[in-house]
Amino acid sequence: MAVLNEEQTMLRDAAKSWVQEKSPVTAFRKMRDSGVELGYDANAWNEMAEMGWAGVIIPEEYGGSDFGYLSMGLILEETGRTLTASPLLASGLAAASALVLGGSDAQKSEWLPKIAGGEVVGALAVDEGAHHAPEKVALKAEKSGSGYKLSGSKSFVLEGMAAGLLIVSARTSGKPGDTDGITLFLVPGDAKGVNRKRLHLADSRGAANITFDGVEVGEDAVLGEVDKGYPLLEKTLDRARAGLCAEMLGSAVQAFEITLDYLKVRVQFGQVIGSFQALQHRAAKMFTDLELARSAVEAALQAIDADTPDVPELVSLAKAKMGDVFHLVSNEMVQMHGGIGMTDAHDAGFYMKRARAAEAAFGNQGYHRDRYARIQGY
Amino acid sequence: MADFGGSDLDAFRTEARDWIEANFPKSLKGKGGMMMREERSEPTPDMHAWRKAMGEKGWGVPTWPTQYGGGGLTPAHARIIQQELGRVGAYNPIGGMGVMMFGPTLLEYGTEAQKQQHIPPIVKGELQWCQGFSEPGAGSDLASLQTRAEDKGDHYIVNGQKIWTSGAQWAQWCFCLVRTDTTKKHEGISFVLFPMDTPGVEVRPIPLIAGNSPFCETFLTDVRVEKDQVVGPVNGGWTVAKRLLQHERSGLSGAGGGGGGGRSLVKLAKDYVGTDEAGRLADTDLRTRVIMNEIDGRAFQLTAMRAMAESKANSGPSAATSIMKNAGTRWMQDRAELTIELMGHQGLGWEGDDFTAEELGAVRSWLGGKATTIYGGSQEVQNNIISKRILGLPDPK
Numbered sequence: 056m057a058v059l060n061e062e063q064t065m066l067r068d069a070a071k072s073w074v075q076e077k078s079p080v081t082a083f084r085k086m087r088d089s090g091v092e093l094g095y096d097a098n099a100w101n102e103m104a105e106m107g108w109a110g111v112i113i114p115e116e117y118g119g120s121d122f123g124y125l126s127m128g129l130i131l132e133e134t135g136r137t138l139t140a141s142p143l144l145a146s147g148l149a150a151a152s153a154l155v156l157g158g159s160d161a162q163k164s165e166w167l168p169k170i171a172g173g174e175v176v177g178a179l180a181v182d183e184g185a186h187h188a189p190e191k192v193a194l195k196a197e198k199s200g201s202g203y204k205l206s207g208s209k210s211f212v213l214e215g216m217a218a219g220l221l222i223v224s225a226r227t228s229g230k231p232g233d234t235d236g237i238t239l240f241l242v243p244g245d246a247k248g249v250n251r252k253r254l255h256l257a258d259s260r261g262a263a264n265i266t267f268d269g270v271e272v273g274e275d276a277v278l279g280e281v282d283k284g285y286p287l288l289e290k291t292l293d294r295a296r297a298g299l300c301a302e303m304l305g306s307a308v309q310a311f312e313i314t315l316d317y318l319k320v321r322v323q324f325g326q327v328i329g330s331f332q333a334l335q336h337r338a339a340k341m342f343t344d345l346e347l348a349r350s351a352v353e354a355a356l357q358a359i360d361a362d363t364p365d366v367p368e369l370v371s372l373a374k375a376k377m378g379d380v381f382h383l384v385s386n387e388m389v390q391m392h393g394g395i396g397m398t399d400a401h402d403a404g405f406y407m408k409r410a411r412a413a414e415a416a417f418g419n420q421g422y423h424r425d426r427y428a429r430i431q432g433y
Numbered sequence: 434m435a436d437f438g439g440s441d442l443d444a445f446r447t448e449a450r451d452w453i454e455a456n457f458p459k460s461l462k463g464k465g466g467m468m469m470r471e472e473r474s475e476p477t478p479d480m481h482a483w484r485k486a487m488g489e490k491g492w493g494v495p496t497w498p499t500q501y502g503g504g505g506l507t508p509a510h511a512r513i514i515q516q517e518l519g520r521v522g523a524y525n526p527i528g529g530m531g532v533m534m535f536g537p538t539l540l541e542y543g544t545e546a547q548k549q550q551h552i553p554p555i556v557k558g559e560l561q562w563c564q565g566f567s568e569p570g571a572g573s574d575l576a577s578l579q580t581r582a583e584d585k586g587d588h589y590i591v592n593g594q595k596i597w598t599s600g601a602q603w604a605q606w607c608f609c610l611v612r613t614d615t616t617k618k619h620e621g622i623s624f625v626l627f628p629m630d631t632p633g634v635e636v637r638p639i640p641l642i643a644g645n646s647p648f649c650e651t652f653l654t655d656v657r658v659e660k661d662q663v664v665g666p667v668n669g670g671w672t673v674a675k676r677l678l679q680h681e682r683s684g685l686s687g688a689g690g691g692g693g694g695g696r697s698l699v700k701l702a703k704d705y706v707g708t709d710e711a712g713r714l715a716d717t718d719l720r721t722r723v724i725m726n727e728i729d730g731r732a733f734q735l736t737a738m739r740a741m742a743e744s745k746a747n748s749g750p751s752a753a754t755s756i757m758k759n760a761g762t763r764w765m766q767d768r769a770e771l772t773i774e775l776m777g778h779q780g781l782g783w784e785g786d787d788f789t790a791e792e793l794g795a796v797r798s799w800l801g802g803k804a805t806t807i808y809g810g811s812q813e814v815q816n817n818i819i820s821k822r823i824l825g826l827p828d829p830k
Contacts, residue, residue, distance in 0.1 A: 056743070057739065057742075058743060058745075058746040315824055315826075319825070319827070326830045327827060329826040330826065330827045330828060331829065332817070334826075335824075335826050336813070336817075336820070338820060338824055338826065339759075339817075339819040339820050339824065340816070342756065342819055342823065343760055343819070346736060346753045346756045347729070347732040347733065347735075347756070347760060348732070349736075350732055350738075350739045351731070351732045351735055354735045354739075372731055372732065375728055376729075376732050424724045424725065424728065427727070427728060428713070428720065428723075428724045428727075429713070431699065431727075432712060433699050433703060433708070433712065433713060433723075
């Protein structure tokens, strides 16, 4: 665990106790069983917003606390422990980052206070296929009167059902695959021509496919520069990825601790199975990998706070490493629990399903290994 | 230790820079790694002078107390010395087992007389120590060691055999575990010191798979050990040994193994397998494995930095420390395997001018590095320690 200042320690402790009291895994199970369209519990989200969590990376002048990304990561790590479903990552971190990094004063004034207060959920509408590929933008934005008309579709939009503000990557010139010619737009969720379809994914979180049928927006809807939106998109995505890594770290650590507890109580052959060296060494390997992953995740968040030039490579390092480790730990959780781990009544399946969805989000391990090497020139 | 503010550190940096500039022989620039090996045979006058200068200054062991010749400085000052040495291609000529493991242990457990006798020569780099721990029948299960020390009133007589006594052929003194009570296991072990030229000490080097090696077997036949050379209580040597092993393991996580020479794995891979039109390594399978190794190495370095920051802030070791030996050695062994693989048949040369020095070095490093997951507590012993001490898993019935 990184060395924390006083305010970060308080934030972490507050998150820990709220999550344990108000949002244990049973709350996630209840939400899943209810089949709620949003993919999260709106009351729990209100409580999180009231505690100021949605504004942790937002400047004070726009209603946030400006505590930074490591602080946000501490909260996400705690909510990740119990698989708490909420728009904290998509809205309070990803959408807020796009606005803080690229928004005009007017755009920031309009949206950031509402995001910080949790009144509006923001979401990134970036990918258009089954795999993360932020440069493969086909959704078109054509000049129309004094503004633009958006036509196309976006897939796997996290918190797409709840989003009152969509940050949409659109093509204003060039062809899919070009990094030039991408422009980001702020599209209100209730704009005419925005149609969403809930996606039912294995991890039961809120995701949607969204179509844009000639959606009209004004010139003031452009976030950042026309045709030059890709660097802003990458910066935003790196922040979202780092935040997701923190959530994955919490989930993986919790999955490991639940498994470790089980190894200490399950008796076979007249002794607890945790006394068997074959299992002990697999547990020691997981512990080792979790420590390595924690270092990578915390370093990425700290680099974002310090705004150092190695943010992209540290983020890809973290996402690749964290994805591998969560993958391993979630599989071992099911295996080491044996038959009980295969039942829906046990939580092991939740962690494994969440692991795969989180691995795929914003680029899986293969994507980030390749990106890590490309950044370093091989 | 005194609390120094930022301006004191700045002033110290200037002092260190000036002193190194005045004392470090330019002929030794960038030759740190090589010097450490060559020092075994013939130290040049420049090497001798540099070791003498650093030894007298106490900066080879900057955080050790000044009363025994150490630098008496804070870890922050020590880091500055290290940075300033690195900046001009200089190196710390004071090293070996005395500095890495025996000195810190003796400072904690030794008597005043033992510290006065043994620490100053280590500080000055005048004496080499070797470690008499393992025996043919006591490897991972070290506490089953059989070397006997018989009480002869004012001294002990020691009989037995030690193995893997690294550097025994160059060492002047040995720190050694002996059995002083045969009725108990851990509680029958004492930690003793004796000079390697004591009658009855016989050293035989052991050739290893990598060719010549610093490892030896050491036979002890009626060796006299003085009673004032017992460190810690008689029969209380296991506690002292465990602390020494902690020092050893923290030192080993960053040592040995490695790839071929000084070039990075990526650079070697580019040279040996080439790149495609986009500048990516042409062999996509190898590329993925190189990337994974690079990622593991970076995560390991970040963990080392995090562990250091945590232990500084919490004034105690961080849990991350326990994983360092296995994570570090696993990474370096993978790296050595990748290095010879990407060199192809050129990476399997044993000797001769058909191979570059880098290629020959890669082969020897690959082979020599296999020892790193065996010595200093094998990979399996490390996993047992993590399982029991950190994870709280029970012993089998």
